[in-house]
């Protein structure tokens with residue numbers, strides 16, 4: 586990721602406004618299609634609301650559910666969405682969502698470092714027609730944020746209200762289960778120790794990155810539009826080189 590310094594530099598095939606899940610998914614997909622992409626973000630941080638959300642994706646028919654042997658069908662998902670949306674039901678939109686949601690999971694797992702985990706979350710109304718107790722919700726697998734290099738300081742920090750000593754819990758339910766059992770089970774105590782150690786390591790890394798970035802302030806698109814920063818996607822290898 587690079588920062589563009591002048592608005593005259595902004596030539597691209599695809600201009601994405603906003604760096605939340607919607608914007609970055611679009612940007613990554615376009616980039617994987619060989620297009621030159623620029624993501625423009627008005628905030629100091631990238632990540633949008635997505636960066637401090639619970640991160641649970643509701644994707645009926647995802648491969649993780651199939652691999653776990655969850656009994657579910659497309660017809661059941663359609664029935665559920667028909668009931669939940671009532672008069673707002675849009676058949677074309679539901680079909681597109683059910684066709685492409687699982688493909689999106691496969692795409693990101695195949696083409697990027699993103700991986701997903703199944704969760705134990707039920708549908709909001711599991712007893713409604715077509716609802717299920719488990720299987721349709723997945724969450725992003727924890728990612729070692731140090732791979733972002735110095736850009737880690739530009740990732741939107743989590744909400745204080747949903748963190749513990751600055752650490753955000755993973756919605757896969759594994760975190761909560763182990764933190765509650767830490768004094769009762771060796772496996773949970775070991776899990777918690779590893780989570781805390783990794784959080785400490787990341788915090789130290791982020792502090793060091795902050796100090797390094799403070800020494801070289803990030804440039805803006807234009808002195809007249811100081812609230813806009815733009816990120817150009819560049820190949821991963823070039824990113825790694827630029828961080829050395």
Ligand SMILES: Cc1cc2nc3c(=O)[nH]c(=O)nc-3n(C[C@H](O)[C@H](O)[C@H](O)COP(=O)(O)OP(=O)(O)OC[C@H]3O[C@@H](n4cnc5c(N)ncnc54)[C@H](O)[C@@H]3O)c2cc1C
Pocket residue numbers: 602603604605606607608625626627628631632633634635636637638639640641642643
């Ligand atoms: C605490 C919390 C927990 C949540 N948990 C879940 C969950 O578990 N599952 C779920 O599905 N949803 C959840 N949500 C909702 C979910 O986070 C949002 O629906 C989702 O992140 C929206 O993604 P987005 O890409 O559309 O927008 P955002 O992630 O908000 O990204 C939009 C970006 O666009 C930028 N932007 C806006 N206007 C401009 C402009 N003019 N120029 C440049 N940049 C601009 C913004 O600054 C922002 O960075 C949660 C929300 C919250 C607050």
